[in-house]
Amino acid sequence: MSLRWQPELLDPAMPGGWALVHSQQQFLFDDNGVLFPRDWLRRLDLGVVSEQGLGYFDGEPVFLFELAQPEDVPGARWQCLRQFMLQDGDRDLFRMLGFAAQIGTWAHQHRFCGSCGSPMQQRTGERAMHCPACGLHQYPRLSPSMIVLVTRGDELLLARSPRFAPGVYSTLAGFVEPGESLEQCVEREVREEVGVSIRDLRYIGSQGWPFPHSLMLGFHAQYDGGEIVPQPEEIEDARWFSIHALPGLPARQSIARYLIDLYVASRLGLEPPALPR
Numbered sequence: 001m002s003l004r005w006q007p008e009l010l011d012p013a014m015p016g017g018w019a020l021v022h023s024q025q026q027f028l029f030d031d032n033g034v035l036f037p038r039d040w041l042r043r044l045d046l047g048v049v050s051e052q053g054l055g056y057f058d059g060e061p062v063f064l065f066e067l068a069q070p071e072d073v074p075g076a077r078w079q080c081l082r083q084f085m086l087q088d089g090d091r092d093l094f095r096m097l098g099f100a101a102q103i104g105t106w107a108h109q110h111r112f113c114g115s116c117g118s119p120m121q122q123r124t125g126e127r128a129m130h131c132p133a134c135g136l137h138q139y140p141r142l143s144p145s146m147i148v149l150v151t152r153g154d155e156l157l158l159a160r161s162p163r164f165a166p167g168v169y170s171t172l173a174g175f176v177e178p179g180e181s182l183e184q185c186v187e188r189e190v191r192e193e194v195g196v197s198i199r200d201l202r203y204i205g206s207q208g209w210p211f212p213h214s215l216m217l218g219f220h221a222q223y224d225g226g227e228i229v230p231q232p233e234e235i236e237d238a239r240w241f242s243i244h245a246l247p248g249l250p251a252r253q254s255i256a257r258y259l260i261d262l263y264v265a266s267r268l269g270l271e272p273p274a275l276p277r
């Protein structure tokens with residue numbers, strides 16, 4: 001893995017450095033990019049709700065200014081995290097922004113103790129919020145989610161959610177529920193979303209996914225039985241597609257796309273793709 005982006009717990013009391021400005025899944029940027037001199041940003045007097053030391057980009061310390069809402073800054077604009085992902089450029093930059101968005105949103109949403117309502121404080125020495133009144137600790141939130149490509153020989157079961165861009169179909173995904181194993185989650189989600197049963201579940205790989213705080217655990221599975229019945233509201237359409245006539249597919253940077261490309265490559269005897277990180 002590349003070394004341009006290295007997360008690390010930096011003390012915000014440290015002087016200088018660069019800073020990202022984040023609010024509601026958007027980042028401030030200008031002609032020089034998303035990193036601004038931190039001391040210059042300080043003088044703008046923005047509505048910062050949390051400042052976090054994130055790590056090193058190209059060896060330079062990077063901090064985060066989390067704002068309550070996106071504010072106007074002369075000469076700069078705001079752009080969604082998803083847009084940065086789709087600009088097929090710098091993977092390290094996107095990994096840094098994905099990390100920053102998750103830490104910033106988490107810090108913003110844990111300013112007050114969920115147990116007693118007191119203001120929380122940032123802990124020194126670990127990435128956690130701490131309630132001085134009742135002792136509660138809160139760590140950055142991660143939601144394990146499974147994602148699975150169901151296949152039947154040369155056919156792939158792909159579905160579309162009403163949220164997708166027109167014509168795009170993808171693999172099935174869903175959040176793990178308390179008490180369930182990943183295997184049970186995959187079987188349940190496939191049953192709920194398309195009504196079919198599966199067998200020969202095989203774990204393929206994982207991907208951190210900052211929309212909004214998922215850890216994607218990717219599988220291949222074989223179709224076992226049942227007719228496709230799309231889940232009302234969640235699934236607009238689901239069908240079998242031949243590997244020779246695929247519809248619009250998810251972004252190259254997603255593990256959804258990797259699961260599809262990997263299977264197609266194996267059927268066609270092609271070189272396997274690399275797991276996006």
Ligand SMILES: NC(=O)c1ccc[n+]([C@@H]2O[C@H](COP(=O)([O-])OP(=O)(O)OC[C@H]3O[C@@H](n4cnc5c(N)ncnc54)[C@H](O)[C@@H]3O)[C@@H](O)[C@H]2O)c1
Nearest residue numbers: 143145147173174175207209211212214216254255256257
């Ligand atoms: N990287 C990829 O390739 C890829 C592809 C597809 C989906 N995903 C991600 O997988 C995750 C799950 O996919 P889905 O949207 O199909 O899930 P899903 O099928 O479980 O349905 C989403 C709904 O589940 C509910 N929900 C249950 N637990 C939740 C939790 N912990 N956080 C938020 N909502 C919760 C909400 O009502 C939400 O609207 C999402 O974060 C999505 O962005 C990633």
Ligand SMILES: [Mg+2]
Nearest residue numbers: 172173174193
């Ligand atoms: Mg789903």
Ligand SMILES: [Zn+2]
Nearest residue numbers: 113116131134
């Ligand atoms: Zn408390």
